[in-house]
Amino acid sequence: MKKSAGYQPISVPEARLDELFEVVQWAFVGEWLLEDRQDYVDALPVERARALEVTDPSRGEVGEIAAVHASFGTEMITPGGRRVPTAGLSWLSVHPAHRRRGLMTAMMHDHFSRCKERGEAVSALYAMEAAIYSRFGYGMGAQTVKAEIPRGSAMWQVEGADDLTVRLVRADFDEHDELVSGLQAKLTRPGTVLNPVGSGRNARFTDPIGNRKGMEKWRLALVEDQGEPVAYAFFRRRADSSVGIHDGVCQVREFGALTPAASRKLWETLTDFDLVGTTYTENLATDDPLLYQLKDARGARSKVIDNLWVRVLDVKKALESREYFHDCDVVFDLHDKHVPENTGLWRIVVTDGNAVVTRAEGAKPDLTMGARHLSTVYLGGTSLEALTAAGLVQEHTAGQARELAVAMMSPVAPLANWDF
Ligand SMILES: CC(C)(COP(=O)(O)OP(=O)(O)OC[C@H]1O[C@@H](n2cnc3c(N)ncnc32)[C@H](O)[C@@H]1OP(=O)(O)O)[C@@H](O)C(=O)NCCC(=O)NCCS
Numbered sequence: 001m002k003k004s005a006g007y008q009p010i011s012v013p014e015a016r017l018d019e020l021f022e023v024v025q026w027a028f029v030g031e032w033l034l035e036d037r038q039d040y041v042d043a044l045p046v047e048r049a050r051a052l053e054v055t056d057p058s059r060g061e062v063g064e065i066a067a068v069h070a071s072f073g074t075e076m077i078t079p080g081g082r083r084v085p086t087a088g089l090s091w092l093s094v095h096p097a098h099r100r101r102g103l104m105t106a107m108m109h110d111h112f113s114r115c116k117e118r119g120e121a122v123s124a125l126y127a128m129e130a131a132i133y134s135r136f137g138y139g140m141g142a143q144t145v146k147a148e149i150p151r152g153s154a155m156w157q158v159e160g161a162d163d164l165t166v167r168l169v170r171a172d173f174d175e176h177d178e179l180v181s182g183l184q185a186k187l188t189r190p191g192t193v194l195n196p197v198g199s200g201r202n203a204r205f206t207d208p209i210g211n212r213k214g215m216e217k218w219r220l221a222l223v224e225d226q227g228e229p230v231a232y233a234f235f236r237r238r239a240d241s242s243v244g245i246h247d248g249v250c251q252v253r254e255f256g257a258l259t260p261a262a263s264r265k266l267w268e269t270l271t272d273f274d275l276v277g278t279t280y281t282e283n284l285a286t287d288d289p290l291l292y293q294l295k296d297a298r299g300a301r302s303k304v305i306d307n308l309w310v311r312v313l314d315v316k317k318a319l320e321s322r323e324y325f326h327d328c329d330v331v332f333d334l335h336d337k338h339v340p341e342n343t344g345l346w347r348i349v350v351t352d353g354n355a356v357v358t359r360a361e362g363a364k365p366d367l368t369m370g371a372r373h374l375s376t377v378y379l380g381g382t383s384l385e386a387l388t389a390a391g392l393v394q395e396h397t398a399g400q401a402r403e404l405a406v407a408m409m410s411p412v413a414p415l416a417n418w419d420f
Contacts, residue, residue: 003102006056007066009110012049017041019065020049020091027093028128036208042173044091045070045200050110052103059098066098069107071115072196072203072420076124079380079410080323080353081188087115088193088420089125108136112313112339121314121321122378124193126307126419133309137338139376141310142191142414145284145291147300149271154295160261164223164230166269171218171234173205179222180204183232184417187256189285190322190379191308191414204234204254204418214238215251223257223265231255231262239275247277254283254418263289285415286381308416310375315342316357318378324350326407330400333365334374342371350407366400369393380410 012020021040025032032040049070054060072088089111094103115123124141127133169176181195195201207218215238223231233255239248252270257263267290271279284290286304291297312318315334329349336342347360367384373393377384384405387393395401 002106004052004106006054006059007052007103007106008055009106010051010053012046012051012065012068014046016065017044017046017049020044020051020068023051023065023068023095024091024093026095030210032208033210036210039206039208043200043203043206045072045196045198047198048073049091050107050114052106059101067094067103067107069093069111070200071111071123072193072200073118073120073198074196075194076122076416077188077190077192077194078322078378079190079325079408079412079414082322083194084122084318084321085118085120086122086124086193087111087118087120088196089123090420092125105136108338115313119317121312121317123311123313124416125309126416127309130306133311134372136311137336137371137375138309138311139372139374139378140306140382141376141379142307142381142416143286143304144282144307144415145286145288145302145304146280146282147284147302148278148280149267149294149300151277151279152272153299155264155268155293156295158260158264158293160259161264161268164225164261164265166265167222167224168269169220169222171205171207171220173202176220177202177205179229180220180232183229183258184256186258187417189412189415189417190410191381191416193308193416193418193420203420212236218253221266221269223262223269225262230259231257231266233266233270235270237273237276241275246275248273248275250276250279252279252281252283255281256417257289260289264293267293283415283417283419285413287413288415308379308414310378312342312371312375312378313339315346315374319348319357320355322355322378322380323353324355324407325353325409325411326403327351328403328407330367330404331360331363331365332367332369332404334369334371336371339371348404364396366397367393367395367404377405377408379414380408381414383409
């Protein structure tokens with residue numbers, strides 16, 4: 001009998017959203033404010049909300065929702081600036097009364113099979129706890145730098161930055177969605193998860209009071225070049241003068257800049273608000289221009305943590321939807337417990353940046369790896385050779401781990417700039 005017996009998967013109709021929200025509050029340990037309800041509805045991809053409902057009275061009340069998840073239908077930028085159809089998994093919650101009965105496992109399988117039906121080659125997510133998702137074949141596809149930048153930190157001059165102008169406005173979905181989505185769509189950094197389609201597309205603008213912790217509502221800094229937007233950042237501030245010294249903070253959430261000058265202008269603005277001593281962000285790529293534009297990067301008190309977790313679901317489609325930076329011809333033996341049709345031998349032949357990926361039954365493998373290792377290196381932020389050196393990927397033909405590693409490493413570090 002399956003561990004999750006006694007539950008059935010359902011799609012959650014709008015009329016049952018409050019039951020879904022109840023499970024989320026139990027799982028994520030929080031009591032939402034009634035006035036925030038619409039924000040949560042706006043942030044949820046409702047037509048892709050799924051749940052597990054109790055069918056066996058020994059498990060709970062029949063008909064009760066025990067676990068939920070949802071996903072954003074989107075595209076992700078891959079190395080070289082190409083795109084891959086992607087599901088942004090989110091809202092995954094199991095009510096504490098139903099934990100450790102295999103419900104997350106059942107939901108992951110539900111998610112994977114629905115992604116494949118929709119043609120989404122990759123699933124991506126942010127993890128509350130970093131130890132949860134590797135068992136399902138997710139790998140840490142991108143890392144982020146958390147930084148605390150003191151007010152007025154000196155920066156190198158960048159040509160053209162002084163010619164740009166900045167507008168500071170309150171963030172408003174109706175007024176700014178098109179502008180922000182348009183700017184984001186011009187970014188080329190791998191890992192960028194583009195504005196989703198369908199409901200939930202205004203998730204990045206929602207602003208529940210219960211999450212503000214004394215901060216103001218989200219604002220937008222818009223950098224313009226003769227009226228054309230070239231950078232944006234969502235930010236909010238909180239004053240603090242408890243000891244008579246004005247030492248407020250500014251939080252920067254999603255941001256993007258199209259040019260070096262736009263980045264310089266954006267951060268010069270975000271790190272120089274009156275009454276604010278520190279500007280912090282969790283959304284810097286490990287090679288973000290800011291880290292080089294600051295004269296004292298160490299002064300930004302930084303820490304590197306995981307950003308996006310990535311799961312390759314359709315091996316051929318995913319690998320052929322990115323660019324490569326070195327020719328190679330490698331056969332790998334893939335183990336994939338949760339998407340068993342991926343298991344077996346694959347051959348990847350790269351010529352002039354493009355891959356052709358085929359089944360290679362009967363061939364001799366150069367490498368053996370698990371789905372999570374392929375997923376870890378997919379966005380080009382981690383070297384396959386490093387995973388081999390760590391003993392996670394096995395090399396059977398000397399030098400082939402390096403061949404594939406060099407082909408897959410991205411010249412630009414991956415990062416997803418909005419947190420879903
Ligand atoms: C994390 C959570 C989704 C797990 O749900 P669950 O139904 O208890 O998980 P399952 O019973 O399917 O467990 C699957 C496996 O993951 C393991 N696991 C579950 N939670 C884990 C955690 N927090 N850390 C590490 N491993 C975990 C289980 O031990 C189990 O391992 P096994 O297959 O070797 O037995 C659930 O506890 C929850 O909702 N937590 C709070 C919200 C949260 O963290 N959501 C994830 C958001 S990113």
